[in-house]
Amino acid sequence: xxxxxxxxxxxxxxxxxxxxxxxxxxxxxxxxxxxxxxxxxxxxxxxxxxxxxxxxxxxxxxxxxxxxxxxxxxxxxxxxxxxxxxxxxxxxxxxxxxxxxxxxxxxxxxxxxxxxxxxxxxxxxxxxxxxxxxxxxxxxxxxxxxxxxxxxxxxxxxxxxxxxxxxxxxxxxxxxxxxxxxxxxxxxxxxxxxxxxxxxxxxxxxxxxxxxxxxxxxxxxxxxxxxxxxxxxxxxxxxxxxxxxxxxxxxxxxxxxxxxxxxxxxxxxxxxxxxxxxxxxxxxxxxxxxxxxxxxxxxxxxxxxxxxxxxxxxxxxxxxxxxxxxxxxxxxxxxxxxxxxxxxxxxxxxxxxxxxxxxxxxxxxxxxxxxxxxx
Amino acid sequence: xxxxxxxxxxxxxxxxxxxxxxxxxxxxxxxxxxxxxxxxxxxxxxxxxxxxxxxxxxxxxxxxxxxxxxxxxxxxxxxxxxxxxxxxxxxxxxxxxxxxxxxxxxxxxxxxxxxxxxxxxxxxxxxxxxxxxxxxxxxxxxxxxxxxxxxxxxxxxxxxxxxxxxxxxxxxxxxxxxxxxxxxxxxxxxxxxxxxxxxxxxxxxxxxxxxxxxxxxxxxxxxxxxxxxxxxxxxxxxxxxxxxxxxxxxxxxxxxxxxxxxxxxxxxxxxxxxxxxxxxxxxxxxxxxxxxxxxxxxxxxxxxxxxxxxxxxxxxxxxxxxxxx
Numbered sequence: 262x263x264x265x266x267x268x269x270x271x272x273x274x275x276x277x278x279x280x281x282x283x284x285x286x287x288x289x290x291x292x293x294x295x296x297x298x299x300x301x302x303x304x305x306x307x308x309x310x311x312x313x314x315x316x317x318x319x320x321x322x323x324x325x326x327x328x329x330x331x332x333x334x335x336x337x338x339x340x341x342x343x344x345x346x347x348x349x350x351x352x353x354x355x356x357x358x359x360x361x362x363x364x365x366x367x368x369x370x371x372x373x374x375x376x377x378x379x380x381x382x383x384x385x386x387x388x389x390x391x392x393x394x395x396x397x398x399x400x401x402x403x404x405x406x407x408x409x410x411x412x413x414x415x416x417x418x419x420x421x422x423x424x425x426x427x428x429x430x431x432x433x434x435x436x437x438x439x440x441x442x443x444x445x446x447x448x449x450x451x452x453x454x455x456x457x458x459x460x461x462x463x464x465x466x467x468x469x470x471x472x473x474x475x476x477x478x479x480x481x482x483x484x485x486x487x488x489x490x491x492x493x494x495x496x497x498x499x500x501x502x503x504x505x506x507x508x509x510x511x512x513x514x515x516x517x518x519x520x521x522x523x524x525x526x527x528x529x530x531x532x533x534x535x536x537x538x539x540x541x542x543x544x545x546x547x548x549x550x551x552x553x554x555x556x557x558x559x560x561x562x563x564x565x566x567x568x569x570x571x572x573x574x575x576x577x578x579x580x581x582x583x584x585x586x587x588x589x590x591x592x593x594x595x596x597x598x599x600x601x602x603x604x605x606x607x608x609x610x611x612x613x614x615x616x617x618x619x620x621x622x623x624x625x626x627x628x629x630x631x632x633x634x635x636x
Numbered sequence: 637x638x639x640x641x642x643x644x645x646x647x648x649x650x651x652x653x654x655x656x657x658x659x660x661x662x663x664x665x666x667x668x669x670x671x672x673x674x675x676x677x678x679x680x681x682x683x684x685x686x687x688x689x690x691x692x693x694x695x696x697x698x699x700x701x702x703x704x705x706x707x708x709x710x711x712x713x714x715x716x717x718x719x720x721x722x723x724x725x726x727x728x729x730x731x732x733x734x735x736x737x738x739x740x741x742x743x744x745x746x747x748x749x750x751x752x753x754x755x756x757x758x759x760x761x762x763x764x765x766x767x768x769x770x771x772x773x774x775x776x777x778x779x780x781x782x783x784x785x786x787x788x789x790x791x792x793x794x795x796x797x798x799x800x801x802x803x804x805x806x807x808x809x810x811x812x813x814x815x816x817x818x819x820x821x822x823x824x825x826x827x828x829x830x831x832x833x834x835x836x837x838x839x840x841x842x843x844x845x846x847x848x849x850x851x852x853x854x855x856x857x858x859x860x861x862x863x864x865x866x867x868x869x870x871x872x873x874x875x876x877x878x879x880x881x882x883x884x885x886x887x888x889x890x891x892x893x894x895x896x897x898x899x900x901x902x903x904x905x906x907x908x909x910x911x912x913x914x915x916x917x918x919x920x921x922x923x924x925x926x927x928x929x930x931x932x933x934x935x936x937x938x939x940x941x942x943x944x945x946x947x948x949x950x951x952x953x954x955x956x957x958x959x960x961x
Contacts, residue, residue, distance in 0.1 A: 520949055530945075532946070534944070537949060537955060537956065539871075541956070545878035566866070569867045570871055626860070632859055
């Protein structure tokens with residue numbers, strides 16, 4: 262399947278099934294977004310579109326990853342899925358495909374693609390935000406498997422998740438990058454407690470997750486013991502390629518929505534023009550990234566530029582939203598205004614999550630500009 | 637051109653821009669086949685030459701050639717460019733003659749004739765005497781003031797006058813748009829090249845300059861300025877590539893605007909990092925700082941193009957179409 266056949270076929274199918282795919286927009290809650298996501302994934306999986314671009318050994322139909330980029334763009338651009346929660350698949354499924362036992366990947370990945378399951382990513386901890394390699398959540402080798410004790414935070418969608426890709430410390434406490442092991446954990450295992458965090462944008466999508474003597478079989482190890490850092494690093498290119506592409510398609514859609522509804526004199530033309538240019542520049546850069554990913558090229562620190570750009574674009578778009586729709590964003594309480602407000606507030610985190618703007622600039626300075634160590 | 641030919645062409649252009657400037661670079665471009673490349677592979681010819689030209693801060697008449705070819709002329713000639721900040725034809729018809737108010741590259745002072753695009757207002761009855769045309773005018777009939785100004789090395793010429801045109805030949809309406817688009821892409825690449833040169837100067841300085849016992853490149857405040865500069869120039873570069881890919885005048889205008897805004901930002905960051913040393917004329921930075929300010933204004937500045945884009949989106953209530961995947 263090539264893009265020139267896939268694209269029109271998908272667009273036609275989406276047109277024909279618009280009613281079945283349409284979200285219920287009576288209220289804007291995370292529960293509803295999750296239900297919508299599951300529905301859209303199931304329908305697109307059953308129609309085959311969700312399977313293209315994934316290997317056949319995990320239930321896919323093969324073909325280029327470009328097809329996945331097109332699908333994500335089509336779904337987000339039509340406002341059928343929220344791009345952040347949609348893109349969890351784009352970061353976690355490749356991790357399973359590359360690092361899980363083949364039988365485990367073949368069993369699990371289709372559940373994620375079909376929308377039957379939600380997975381979460383247990384990386385950050387209270388003591389390790391930007392400094393991920395200092396993580397402390399402990400996994401101790403037992404006779405039957407690992408025993409995990411520790412705490413994770415900012416774990417998106419953990420309250421919905423059936424599984425977790427978890428980074429644990431299996432080496433000495435000071436083993437840094439070298440003593441981390443990645444595990445694939447069932448979230449219904451005894452000893453796991455999930456506590457959603459109330460955040461300023463109103464959707465409790467981040468959680469604290471507590472692990473108290475949680476048993477994880479050795480067969481659930483992703484990659485080799487002590488190789489967890491490279492599992493995590495292999496995940497990042499996906500987080501900064503297809504996922505960002507989908508995010509930008511959604512931003513474009515929301516900016517289009519804004520120029521349709523905002524009063525003519527409420528938007529500063531210069532700020533609007535700059536946001537349009539920024540989105541176009543991100544798209545141009547990310548398009549090249551998508552094709553590099555598709556041809557199997559290794560994606561590295563240069564994707565930090567993509568990340569900085571999309572975060573700037575997101576904040577530029579929602580600065581316009583807040584200015585152009587001030588009465589709705591500041592005073593509105595119906596579903597539509599609440600959604601604009603929530604998205605505006607969430608955009609403030611665009612330079613924080615997934616590696617802060619400062620971390621991205623550190624990577625650019627050290628790896629792309631060769632400026633050496635910063636101390 | 638295939639990959640190997642492109643790499644060779646790139647090296648050749650790099651060598652030419654490092655060795656020559658002005659008339660000598662024009663001669664070198666003829667010699668190395670740049671004019672043939674401008675016909676056979678315009679994206680490669682324009683993007684590679686102008687990035688090198690920006691990086692080395694040299695001058696040539698290549699912008700004349702890009703505009704002339706887009707207007708349908710295939711001999712190397714001087715061209716009257718729009719006045720500062722403008723993108724309309726630099727001349728208009730007036731009771732049988734043409735009134736010129738524009739700019740020229742240094743080539744204009746070396747040639748007897750110049751090509752000038754003319755706006756024809758016509759008599760308003762729609763019988764075809766309005767639209768754009770081109771005329772060949774004698775440079776002796778023009779008042780040409782060599783400009784020193786912000787960037788004396790650029791050698792711009794202010795051109796005014798009411799020359800007697802041999803003939804005013806109407807052109808297709810999209811010809812002038814094509815010329816503006818080609819010029820904007822060329823200038824965009826030149827701005828990106830100048831930005832890259834400034835960033836490299838600041839980068840090397842930051843690594844070598846020791847203060848408080850360590851290179852200033854170790855300070856995050858310095859590193860982040862340089863990182864932001866790279867993001868800015870790479871985003872402009874990506875949008876220029878997209879403009880070649882989709883071929884639209886709208887994308888070219890966005891790319892020129894972003895290249896201008898990025899270059900100004902890079903100039904600011906790099907000047908701060910280079911500090912006192914970059915403020916002397918012994919250091920090459922000032923040439924680039926001057927250059928990007930002038931290049932940004934040619935064929936429409938970042939500020940005016942961005943404002944116009946915003947107004948256009950507001951009036952149509954529609955974003956420009958996205959670059960296809």
